[in-house]
Amino acid sequence: MSVPSLSETKLARVIGDTGPGGDGPTVIAFGAIHGNEPAGVWALGKLFAELTARPRPLRGRMIGLVANTGACAAGRRFIERDLNRSWDAERIAALLASDPANDGPEDAEQRELLHVLTPLLAEADRPLVFLDLHSSSGAGGPFSCMADVLRNRPIAFGVPVPVILGLEEVIDGALIGYLSDMGHVGVAFEGGRHADASTVDNHLAILWLTMVNAGVIDAGQVPELEAHRARLNEATAGLPEVLEIRHRHVITPEDVFKMRPGFANFQPLPAGSEVADDVRGPVRTPEEGMMMLPLYQGQGDDGYFIARPVSRFWLRLSGRIRGDSIDRLLPALPGVHRDPEQPDHFLVDPRIARYRTTEVFHLFGYRRARPHGDLLTFSRRRPDVDRLSPLPDELRPLMPE
Structure with a gap:
């Protein structure tokens, strides 16, 4: 059985809204930020249908x-x-300063989403919980992706699927990353393959578990909760608990990139494996690791990713040291100094920096590495703080006078 198409369907922006339910948290879930991934929309439809068919007390929204x-x-x-x-x-x-009459299709979508989200962001007195529901063109079990900040961990690790670190940091302009940088919680969930009906069921399980973990609803109000947990445990049996992205293969239309058949998420590969072809010939993996998100569809700018498991010890250690401001000692490392123009960024000279310097930066959550001349700039998503940022300046035009 496959996921029904939503082609030619007139879709409302808001699938459902329970309204405020006491003083609890608010969870906001997005489906189909990529239009060929309808499973999240179907799962949200099922969730709100179940909430309507059997109303239950909510502590949040x-x-x-x-x-x-x-x-x-x-x-x-x-x-x-x-x-x-x-x-x-x-x-x-730039979008909000432009004339809506000149909007392209995605300009109009983004503008309308901003009109929906801005009042929620402006009124928030605690971090909102954002979920981004995805599916993939390749086979493989469900998993989550989160920016490597501590506030995301309870939500991501509250769902029994592998957690991928670093994916949100290597992709620029992602919705969840933008919201995380304001101080909110943001986790993306990959439910499975686009067309598989099980992907809808996986997303539905993820939604119910997250509502409970976030405190929107009591576990006792969800009698199917353990069945949802068991479904995800079965779908991810034998997979690593935590991984980090080691390589992203970026593509352009001029590359004429074509993934070779048969690759799946979490498939182990040695370094030098031929996984695709482009105009230059065979595409080989630069290091050993696990295949993630192989591209088997026409649109997209990521050919594939390579990930490696992360030990629980490394994860626990990173959690303990984040709040101790030990990262102020990073400039003591060879080839490392603070960016004078951006004090929360570090400049690294790869000709001087020693082996495992990158791993040390990852330990402190600095997973965004970008070229800066002959150097690399390391930065991180907004770390945990006591209060949310004020509404960003770019969103203020959407607020009433």
Whole structure:
């Protein structure tokens, strides 16, 4: 059985909204930010249908949104541009300063999403919990991706699927990353393959477990909770608990990239494995690890990723040292100094920095590495703080006078 298509369907932006339910947290879930991934939309529809059929007391609020209604109705990842690559202050400010009459399809989608989200962000007195529901073109079990900040861990690790670190940091302009940088909780969940009916069921299980873990609803109000947990445990049996991204293979249309058949998420591969072809010939993995998100669809700018398991000891250690400001000692490492223009960034000279310097930066959550001339710039998502950031300047035009 496959996931029913939503092609040619007129979709409402808001799938459901329970409304405020006491003084508990708010969970906001997005489906179909990529329009060829309808499983999250179907799962949210099922969730709100179950909440309507059997009303139960809530301590918080649950909201479900279709992120890219037009692409979802067309059954395409996007119409003109990837909606999950344009969430940063500069591009949002430019969009809101422009004439809506000139909007392209994804411009209009992003503008409408901003109108929905801004009042929720402005009114928040605690971190909102954002879920981004995805599916993939390759086979393999469900997993989650989170920015490597401590506030994301209870939500990500509250769902029994592998957690991938570093994916949100290597992709620029992701919606969840933008929201995380304001101080909110943001976790993306991959439910399985696009067309598999089990992907809808996996997402439904993820939604119920997250509502309980976040405190929106008591576990006793969800009699199917252990069945949902068992479903995910079975779907991920034998997989590593935590992994980190080691390599991202970026592609362009000019590459004429074509993944070779038969690769799946979590498939172990030695270094030098031929996994795809492009105009230059065979594409080989630069290091050993596990295949993640092999591209078996027409649209997309990521050919594949390589990940490796992370030990629980390393994860526990990172959690203990994050709050101790030990990262102020990072400039003592060879070849490392603070960026004078951005004090929360570090400049690293790879010709001087010693082996495992990257691993030390990862320990402190600095997983965003970008070229800076002959150097590398390391930065991280906004770390845990006592209060949320004020509403960003780029969103203030959406607030009433």
